[in-house]
Amino acid sequence: MTDIRSRRGRRRGALLPAALAAGALVLTACTAAPETSGTAPEFELTSQTTEPSGDIDSFTWATYAEPYSLDYAYAFDYADNQILSNVCESLLRLNPDYSLSPGLAESFANPTPTTWVYEIRPGVTFHDGAPLTAADVVASMQRHLDPAVGSFWYSVYQNVTSIEQTGDLEVTVTTAVPDSQFNQGLGGAAGVIESAAALAAAGADYGNSTGLVDCTGPFELSDWTSGESITLTRFDDYWDPSLQAKAGEVRFVFLGDPTARINAMTSGDVDGGWMLPVDGIPQLQATGGEVSFGLTTAVNDLVVSNLEGPLGDVRVRRALLMALDREGILSAGAGGYGEVSNALTTPSVWGGASDATREDAFSGLEEYPHDVEAAKRLIEEAGATGQKIVIATAPITNEFTVVSQATVAAAKSIGLEAEIETVTPSAYTALFSDPSAREGVDLFFTTWYLSSPDPLEMFAVLRTGEFSNYGGWSDAEFDDIATEAVGTADPEARAKLADRLQHIANEELPWLPLSSSPTTVYQGERITGVAPSIAFLYFPWAATIGAR
Structure with a gap:
């Protein structure tokens, strides 16, 4: 969501910048655009690191923040999901290559356009020893429909009309309209299954440091010391031998300061971490450990949040991107x-x-090269010279500083007036959930990642009236194609429709795409085995780490 991932209530998918990933920096006004300095660093994408030599008693992992919650209904950010993914499991498994495979559902079927049937895997037990049942699945899924819960993942369930046990180990979900995206979303937190008994016993404390969780993953949550750390211990009765944890214990320590995080890794006090502060990467590469770059689904964007002002004219949006x-x-x-x-x-x-189809989706796109003079002409043509835009930002990471200052400088260079509105990190998060927080704001930055292996997750949120269509952008052709795609079961046919949506979004720029960066991870000299991929948010990545 800030993809901190903001607490985007009621929306599908993953979003925001890696909020706090690089630490909080004070933002200052600046009129000079950043200049490219030096040669871009060389790096190679890695799908899998070296196989461990064996098990390890324990390792320590750094995370930039304490989880907001480990209740799967609210697990909507990097800090939450990187821990929860090792403890709780979903009906489907989102793999490091971003493919879906059976998880707690050993199979599924779509016998009619509006029904999904899940056969629940037998022989699975929760961490307290109780067997997984269809009733647990129903109870877990129905929470997303309960207004009293207010699930952050409600959008995955927005078309669901019923969730019913239809066999000893069978659950049937009925939707009001054909919805291809419902099943795609069940590889993430929206598909997590918890013990119905644990939910009832914990009540309002479920998922916090007092109530904890009781799931089926390769690790169980054994301790949460607020403000300091979370400890997971290996679950010896885990059902999947291929992902039996190689470490007896994993301790997550909360280190908000990026310098402290890097120092802890280089000293060996901490064995690893995701989402590395980029200025610390050379330092980590000089240790006996390993920095890896992996698959991402995230794009850094400027969200256009006000179409009543100058940015309501597509020529102004195009001009700003060119500037x-x-x-x-x-x-x-x-x-x-x-x-x-x-x-x-x-x-x-x-x-x-x-x-x-994949090649076509990324070919023929308008490239918007850096061309200030051409951008000025577009601004003049639109009659927008002298009009004002406001860019919201917060002291979250250096990237926020760079993007906000560069955007103001670019806007001014083509004849617009522009200013930065700096808010607190919590107020920035509200931009993604509270329309009143976006009043008077024309643009804000996000790192928007997808939680399913389908580009339609991105485009569906840009339909007219969708919760995460923050600027209220509306295009009738786009809406018609997106709605048709949601109801299209065949993946290739759906992808062809998404191809058209990608080109429309590229031309109309409801959001301004900036860049995409790989997922980064560090493993110290004691450990190895992780698959570098943004799927760490949903896949039990820590189970694969053992002794180097």
Whole structure:
């Protein structure tokens, strides 16, 4: 969501910048755009690191923040899900290559356009020893429909009319309309299954440091010391031998300061961490450990949140994107790790598409090269010279600073007036959930990642009236295609429709795409085995780590 992932209530998918991932920095006004400095760093994408030599008693992992909650209904951010993914499991499993495979549902079927039937895996036990039943599945899923819960994942369930046990180990979900995206969303937190007894016993304390959780994953949650750490211990009765945990214990320590995080890793006090502060990568690469770069589904965007002002004219949106030195922003904000993007998705979520369709989705896109003079002409043509835009930002990461300052400088360079409105991190998070928080704000930054292997997750939220369509953008052709795609079961046919949506979004720019950067992870000299991928938010990644 800030993809901190903001507490975007009622929306599908993953979103925001890695809020707090690089620590809080004071933002100051600036009129100079960042310049590309030096040569972009060289890096290679890695799908899997070295196989462990054996098990390990324990390892320690750094996370930039304490989880907001480990209740799966509210687990909507990096800090929450990177821990929960090792403890709780979903009906489907989202793998490191962003494919879906059976999870707690050993099979599923779509016998009619509006029904999904899940056969629940037998022989699975919760951490307290109780067997997994269909009743647990029904109770877990129905929480997303309960207004009193207020699930952050309600949008996955927005078309669901009933969730019923239809056999000893069978659950049937009925939707009001054909919804291909419902099943796609069950590989993430929206598909997590918890013990019905544990939910009832914990009540309002479920998922916090007092109530904890009771799930089926390769680790169980054994301790949560507020403000300090969370400890997981290996669950010896885990059902899947291929993901039996190699570590007896994992301790997550909360280190909000990026310098402290890097120092803890280089000293060996901490064995690893995700989402590395980019200025610390060279330091980590000089240790006996390993920095890896992996698959991402995230795109850094400027969300256009006000179409009543100058940005309501597509010519102004195009001009602003052309005025932005996106290569310079990537260099200054992300250390040059990544590439400029002209699309709102990455190829990694087009797994259901043929090679030809995937290639077409990313070809022929308008590139919006850095051209201030051409951008000025568009502003003059739109009659927008002298009009004002406001960019919201917060002291979250260096990238926020770079993007906000570069956007103001770019706007001024083409004849617009522009100013930065700096708010607190919590107020920034509210931009994603509270329309009143966006009043008077024309643009804000996000790192929007997808939680399912389907680009339609991105485009569906840009339909007219959708919760996460923050600027109220509306395009009748886009709406018609997106709605048709949601109801299309065949992955290739759906991808062809998404291809058209990607090109419309590229032309109309409801959000301004900036760049995409790889997922980063560090493993110290004691450990190895992780698959570098943004799927760490939903896949039990810690189970694969053992002794180097």
